[in-house]
Amino acid sequence: MSEEKLAFQAEVSRLLEIVAGALYSNKEIFLRELISNASDACDRLRYAALTQPELTAGSDPLAIEIHPDSAAGSLKISDNGIGMNHDDLVANLGTIARSGTAAFMAGLEQAKKENGQGAVNLIGQFGVGFYSSFMVADRVVVESRKAGDAQGWRWESDGKGGFTVAESDVSPERGTTITLHLKDEEKEYLDPLRLERIVRAYSDHIAVPIHLREPGKEEPRQLNSASALWTRPKSEITDDQYREFYHHTAHAFDDPWMKLHFQVEGLLSYAGLLFIPSQPPMDLFHPERRQHVKLYVKRVFITDDNEALLPPYLRFLRGIIDCEDLPLNISREMLQHSPVLSKIRGSVTKRVLDALEEKAEKEPDSYSSFWETFGGVLKEGLYEDHANRERLLNLARFRSTQGDGWTSLAEVKARMKEGQKAFYFITGDSVETLRQSPQLEGFAAKDVEVLLMADPVDEFWVTAVGEVLGLPLKSVTRGGADLSGIAGEEKENEADEKSATPEGFDALLAFLKLTLKDAVKDVRASERLESSAVCLVADEGDMDMHLERLLRQHKQLDQVSKRILEINAKHPVIERLAARVASDSGEGAGAAVEEAAWLLLDQARILEGESLPDPAKFARRLSDALARGLA
Numbered sequence: 364m365s366e367e368k369l370a371f372q373a374e375v376s377r378l379l380e381i382v383a384g385a386l387y388s389n390k391e392i393f394l395r396e397l398i399s400n401a402s403d404a405c406d407r408l409r410y411a412a413l414t415q416p417e418l419t420a421g422s423d424p425l426a427i428e429i430h431p432d433s434a435a436g437s438l439k440i441s442d443n444g445i446g447m448n449h450d451d452l453v454a455n456l457g458t459i460a461r462s463g464t465a466a467f468m469a470g471l472e473q474a475k476k477e478n479g480q481g482a483v484n485l486i487g488q489f490g491v492g493f494y495s496s497f498m499v500a501d502r503v504v505v506e507s508r509k510a511g512d513a514q515g516w517r518w519e520s521d522g523k524g525g526f527t528v529a530e531s532d533v534s535p536e537r538g539t540t541i542t543l544h545l546k547d548e549e550k551e552y553l554d555p556l557r558l559e560r561i562v563r564a565y566s567d568h569i570a571v572p573i574h575l576r577e578p579g580k581e582e583p584r585q586l587n588s589a590s591a592l593w594t595r596p597k598s599e600i601t602d603d604q605y606r607e608f609y610h611h612t613a614h615a616f617d618d619p620w621m622k623l624h625f626q627v628e629g630l631l632s633y634a635g636l637l638f639i640p641s642q643p644p645m646d647l648f649h650p651e652r653r654q655h656v657k658l659y660v661k662r663v664f665i666t667d668d669n670e671a672l673l674p675p676y677l678r679f680l681r682g683i684i685d686c687e688d689l690p691l692n693i694s695r696e697m698l699q700h701s702p703v704l705s706k707i708r709g710s711v712t713k714r715v716l717d718a719l720e721e722k723a724e725k726e727p728d729s730y731s732s733f734w735e736t737f738g739g740v741l742k743e744g745l746y747e748d749h750a751n752r753e754r755l756l757n758l759a760r761f762r763s764t765q766g767d768g769w770t771s772l773a774e775v776k777a778r779m780k781e782g783q784k785a786f787y788f789i790t791g792d793s794v795e796t797l798r799q800s801p802q803l804e805g806f807a808a809k810d811v812e813v814l815l816m817a818d819p820v821d822e823f824w825v826t827a828v829g830e831v832l833g834l835p836l837k838s839v840t841r842g843g844a845d846l847s848g849i850a851g852e853e854k855e856n857e858a859d860e861k862s863a864t865p866e867g868f869d870a871l872l873a874f875l876k877l878t879l880k881d882a883v884k885d886v887r888a889s890e891r892l893e894s895s896a897v898c899l900v901a902d903e904g905d906m907d908m909h910l911e912r913l914l915r916q917h918k919q920l921d922q923v924s925k926r927i928l929e930i931n932a933k934h935p936v937i938e939r940l941a942a943r944v945a946s947d948s949g950e951g952a953g954a955a956v957e958e959a960a961w962l963l964l965d966q967a968r969i970l971e972g973e974s975l976p977d978p979a980k981f982a983r984r985l986s987d988a989l990a991r992g993l994a
């Protein structure tokens with residue numbers, strides 16, 4: 364087969380332009396990226412050989428080799444890992460396959476919107492994988508042969524627009540050799556000492572040996588310790604090594620917020636090296652809720668996509684778990700039902716919660732930043748993991764009507780008013796809009812704290828949990844949120860005055876019920892309003908209004924429940940309407956009050972964030988009312 368010429372995916376071309384032209388000071392990371400890929404390729408081969416032992420039979424141990432060639436001005440990085448065939452080369456080295464690179468492109472768009480630059484820093488932040496070769500090379504050749512294949516392939520590119528792929532006779536027996544033809548100004552990467560320093564700084568944690576072939580020396584020299592990092596004693600691992608390991612396994616480039624390293628021996632023996640990122644991973648809220656902790660069995664990588672390993676609400680965790688008590692040839696199906704894994708899952712979950720509790724207690728500010736990023740995910744555990752519900756409730760933090768920071772349920776309980784027998788909450792799309800909700804007015808007047816919940820998951824767990832620290836959770840947008848038993852700030856006579864309704868109020872209620880009869884479930888005097896005239900609430904047994912809207916938006920529901928319209932007897936509009944009804948004696952109240960009734964209902968709908976069934980009518984009524992007012 365002759366040489367094929369192919370074009371890069373448009374995004375790759377853009378990426379390469381940035382990478383090749385980048386005046387990035389940290390170009391040495393290209394070596395980290397290529398070693399990281401080579402190590403993954405060795406992991407994948409080791410795994411494939413579990414079921415196809417012929418793939419590695421009789422071959423050299425897995426290793427990575429770095430070979431600077433001053434005469435040719437080139438640097439070779441080879442591995443005897445899984446290798447790539449024709450289609451792998453085209454798919455992997457011509458498109459954006461990698462999550463880190465996709466994040467880089469997304470970050471680029473963002474940076475462009477914000478200040479038109481910043482691309483250079485982003486390279487370091489996200490890493491651009493294989494493509495980072497073009498920071499130091501003006502021509503890159505990849506020769507590869509996939510394990511088990513007879514034919515090898517050669518991929519070549521100058522990083523400008525396209526690449527070629529052709530059959531190759533000189534490709535390695537198995538695995539991949541990448542040859543970087545270094546740019547004139549990048550020849551420092553031929554210096555063995557420089558290469559050694561880079562490998563030690565970024566790749567010491569790599570479990571496959573990394574050899575350096577030095578000019579004039581017979582035997583290559585091993586640069587890393589080549590033992591799995593998690594098997595080494597904690598005291599011998601530096602923070603930098605942990606960080607680099609995190610970057611490598613998680614394909615992430617932030618600093619981990621927390622690290623957990625444990626070795627368990629006993630009935631079950633396993634080790635774990637887990638990290639909580641400081642930045643949210645891109646797929647955090649994808650519907651698949653994929654977890655990413657890698658499962659190893661006796662140092663052999665098995666899978667990074669195994670739902671049985673950890674509960675979905677801990678899917679922000681990165682890192683590895685290495686188990687001694689599973690057979691190496693365990694199948695995917697067996698993994699799903701393995702009692703060993705389910706035990707490990709239970710005890711690792713417990714460890715993670717222990718560590719979070721400790722952080723929450725000892726470093727509350729830092730814990731708040733974790734909560735801000737991942738709280739919305741952890742809360743899924745409140746309805747999924749009954750066994751740990753109490754602990755998760757303890758770990759949960761909330762925004763509330765008291766102050767701007769995060770608060771715990773225990774703190775909210777300690778601040779409760781005399782006579783308060785429930786936690787009150789309101790759910791909605793954002794904390795800022797929730798703060799303006801009319802339904803909060805009565806609570807504010809009595810200084811009763813209300814939790815402001817704006818994560819979609821809140822709707823689900825509050826229903827499932829029902830009770831916290833011995834008290835029910837009650838929505839302030841529902842009937843049954845009874846404020847009268849709570850000791851307020853008001854004085855006795857004020858309270859009396861408040862309960863006294865204006866003349867004609869009962870007749871107004873009757874009139875509103877009659878006029879709006881099919882549009883609402885009921886019309887009532889409100890206890891929760893102070894300055895607004897009206898609001899909508901859900902009946903005690905009905906679905907919460909925000910939840911219903913959420914389900915409708917996601918096409919999970921097409922019903923629209925009727926709501927209760929609450930009216931504020933102290934509001935001037937209501938007082939006047941009541942007076943009008945009283946003087947016109949009920950039925951004769953007339954068209955103006957009828958129009959006002961519909962306007963009030965639409966106003967309550969707008970405040971609630973509901974859409975209006977007939978916006979044109981609303982606009983006409985409002986204009987008429989304004990015209991009358993201005994006349």
Ligand SMILES: Nc1ncnc2c1ncn2[C@@H]1O[C@H](COP(=O)(O)OP(=O)(O)OP(=O)(O)O)[C@@H](O)[C@H]1O
Pocket residue numbers: 396400401403404442444445446447455456460461462463464491492493494539614
């Ligand atoms: N040395 C190698 N051996 C085998 N396959 C490789 C090698 N280097 C790269 N690849 C393949 O090319 C793909 C793209 O590499 P790139 O560095 O751009 O991303 P990556 O680091 O592997 O990221 P991710 O693991 O998220 O896909 C890899 O996913 C892998 O399939």
